[in-house]
Amino acid sequence: MYLIAAVVVALVGVSLLVLRVLRSRGGLLGAIRQGKAARVEALLRGKPQALAAARESVRGPLQAAAATGRRDIVDLLLAHGVDPAGIDGWGQGALHVAALHGHVELVRRFLELGVDVNQRARRATSDKVPARPGATPLHFACGAGQLEVLNALLEKGAAWDSVDERALSALHEVAARSGSVEVARRLLALGCAVDAVDCLGQTPLMLALAYKRTALAALLVAHGASPHARGPMEFTPLHLAALRGLEDLVSALLAAGANPLAANDLGQKPVDVARAEGHAAVAALLEEAGARAAVTSVAPEPTTQQEGAAVVAPPLPRTSEG
Incomplete structure (x- = not known):
């Protein structure tokens, strides 16, 4: 009897999983994620409620399109009134998502439409998705090691020295996520503080060591990290x-x-x-x-000093404060 009950529970679980997958593939968001531009256009024209339903999802339709890098689908959504600067339930704008995935053409497109190059991410509406409050598109690009996107954002005046709500700098993002030496070198050349501390007192070097980003850690040490x-x-x-x-x-x-x-x-x-x-x-x-x-660290015993000889101080112990 217990075996039968276990089998029933397992079947119900599998059925719910299959249903969730089918739902994710259906509707406007599903078509966007699959890159089916013709299906997206048909839904936008024939079912106005499809866009309204997609907007109620945690991941916004424009953000989903930005993740795929499909300019044609992005343009379809914009033509139907989707706000290019809108924030979804992840707390992210489409510019954040495009920067994260390295879609530099879309990054430039959103900036041309007037999206703030230093747009801040907000807190997510769900605790089931990653929250990065206060992070700018530059944080997202650096965290993903997207050097081309970083340069495109800098061209438009992105603040390379901004920090998020946890006091994480762009250099912290590199150390904690991508470990990109190229991106870190670019940030250091701009003047990004090598010893900036986050809300926990961690420097980029500490994060690089904790995550075993050895090449990055060596670069930071070479650039004077304390x-x-x-x-x-x-x-x-x-x-x-x-x-x-x-x-x-x-x-x-x-x-x-x-x-x-x-x-x-x-x-x-x-x-x-x-x-x-x-x-x-x-x-x-x-x-x-x-x-x-x-x-x-042990001072030598005092000795009789010869007349006229210089006084040499004993070496001092090194401390953690330098």
Whole structure:
């Protein structure tokens, strides 16, 4: 009996899933997503209610068209009065979506229609979709590694130094999402702050290390990213590099002056983190660096100074504040 009940529940679940798929493929939104321009045109002409129904969906019809990159379908929707600057239930405009997907022709089209190049995304109306409140099209382009779109937005005056509601800069977006070295290099050339902090106190370097964007992290270190920054739980970039077992970056951070003896809120030094994660080579490197730092942090015993000799101050210990 229990087996029969389980089979019935499974069949109901499958039926609901099939019904959801069929619904998503039907109607105006389904035609847009499938790139069926003739079907879209027929629905817009013959069923005015189809557009009204699509507007009630979380993903707006123009945003769905922008995701596909279909200029013909975008133009059909615009001809039927869809607002090019409208925001859908995801909190995004069509310009955000086109920038995300790298459709530079559509990006330029929406800008020609007067959409604000720095249009801000809003909070999503559903907790089932990603929310990026305050993000501009440039944030979306950088997060997706869309260099051509980034340049097109900059040509129209996009603010490369803007931050979203979580204080994420465009460089944070690159570090957390695409890891694009080319986009990061462009932002750094513009003057994007290499050590900007988000609402959690994280720098782009911290995010790059956390997500193992090794090439990007190396670029940020080369551009002077601070090895002394402190993020959540007082983790430093060296802690994060140790956590991920990134030997080359551990070496680069040490060369940049990172303190191998810095402790996080758990009392762990970077070497402790490396050992806990089983990164033996990194642990050995940090142990050696820690031993050197411990020696240099001890002031030498005072000695009798020869007359006229210069006074040499003992080396000071490096701290997490630099």
